[in-house]
Amino acid sequence: MSIDDKFDALFKALGHRARRRILDLIKDGPKTTGALCEALTDLDRCTVMQHLSVLEKAGLVVVERRGRERWNHLDALPIHDVQKRWIGPYAAHAVRMLADLEALAETEARSAGAADKSKV
Missing domain, CATH: 1.10.10.10 (Winged helix-like DNA-binding domain superfamily/Winged helix DNA-binding domain)
Known part of the structure; x- marks a missing residue:
């Protein structure tokens, strides 16, 4: 099989x-x-x-x-195999995407704050 x-x-x-x-x-x-x-x-x-x-x-x-x-x-070994093959890698990918999104949002927030200060 x-x-x-x-x-x-x-x-x-x-x-x-x-x-x-x-x-x-x-x-x-x-x-x-x-x-x-x-x-x-x-x-x-x-x-x-x-x-x-x-x-x-x-x-x-x-x-x-x-x-x-x-x-x-x-x-439970077959379930563990599913976790190793799909769940773990997909979860790690999702965590990376969320971390990248958070970093982008923080960068944009800092840029917006700096632009507001320059107007004053």
């Missing part, structure tokens, strides 16, 4: 609110599929399993089987 395919799967997984809710539920620790089904009362077990499958294919959920139980663990 190429890096672009991995990001496509990740964004597809994050694109559904039920899957984001599942990730929120397991971010503080692994949960069994049964516990997730109990917490997601508006979804039936089959639907929860389908969402977990999408999350697993995207690399966001790692499944551990303990006897008859299926424990779902969060793997």
